[in-house]
Amino acid sequence: MSVYDLTGRKALVTGGGRGLGASMAEALAAAGAAVAVADIQEDTGKETAGKLRDSGATAAFVPLDVTDDASWESAITATIGELGGLDIVINNAGVEISGLLIDIDSADVRKMLDVNVVGTALGIKHAFRTMKPGGAAGNGGAVVNIASVAATIAFPGIAGYSATKSAVDRLTRVAAQESGKLGYGVRVNCVYPGLVPTVMGMQLAQDMVTLGLYPTVEAAVGAVIDLTPQGRLGEPADMADAVVFLASDAARFITGAGLPVDGGMGM
DSSP: OOTTOOTTOEEEEETTTSHHHHHHHHHHHHTTOEEEEEESOHHHHHHHHHHHHHTTOOEEEEEOOTTOHHHHHHHHHHHHHHHSOOOEEEEOOOOOOOBOGGGOOHHHHHHHIIIIIIHHHHHHHHHHHHHSTTSSSOSOEEEEEEOOGGGTSOOTTBHHHHHHHHHHHHHHHHHHHHHHHHTOOEEEEEEEEOOOOSHHHHHHHHHHHHTTSSSSHHHHHHHHHHTOTTOSOOOHHHHHHHHHHHHSGGGTTOOSOEEEESTTTTO
């Protein structure tokens, strides 16, 4: 049996209704996992879960506001009820709001902190409480946090986003230490995706034009490609496959690590 086989595992993916989250949910399901698509957007979340079921996977939609503790408690309870357990949590939900530091908006920064940092911290909290010995699932497991290449490079116009994704990296490493030392049996890792032409990724490119940093969207995208040794943007499958790896037994002795999936951009 392949070490990438996730048959029998139960996974929850935050922000799983669209973009990279949906691709991650699809990849986990393709590897054999039952998947809870957790999202604040009910329509897209239900649609993605439905597509997974149509493909033959076990999948459910779970409403979740990652910034809210009570919402996490409800989502975990619903996931266990729908899937029969929980072994994998993918903290993917995130928000990016571009802006120059000279014009920084405190409300925008607080929103990114709330979703990207608090949301990830709460995801780790509830994963630990559920997966550790004596928890509602209690068999250990894996947490994969989605950081960004923005945590490893300096790119203009995304200071707030870069700061919050750098925080995701630190949360990951502290969480891995605590899980190991306290015997939770949960591995915690993160990935640093490069730019992917999703709705969010292309909005970022448009924002660079609006901020006056690049003359056109094509120029902004070209600048990213020029910084990438592999000479292309990322694809959703590139990120999803990395998540499956870190969630699988192939990564059984990997914890507290950050995996760049950026075509070499952040080296």
